[in-house]
Amino acid sequence: LPLPVPVLALVLATLGFCLGVGQPLSMTTVVQAAPPAARSTALALRLTGNRLGQVAAPATAGLIAGVAGVAAPFVMLGALLLTSAGVAARTPAGA
8 A cells, every 4th residue: 555654553553453452352252152071172173264274275275266367366355245134134133
């Protein structure tokens, strides 16, 4: 971005904070949703899914880009985000 360095520093600090908030919130959600006897297993599954996503997502995006073009992974991510938003909007608040 063509921004001055102090503004970029503020943007990066804000983005870092926002990205860092997700991990403790997701861990808290998992711990609260899992029964006490299965909390460690639930956290292990969450971590395994996270690491699998960190490996599989870039590899899949690269494969798709190689076959369908550079814009295809971005179109697919947009579609997945819209699908996720639709599912979240349809889910009752108490569920």
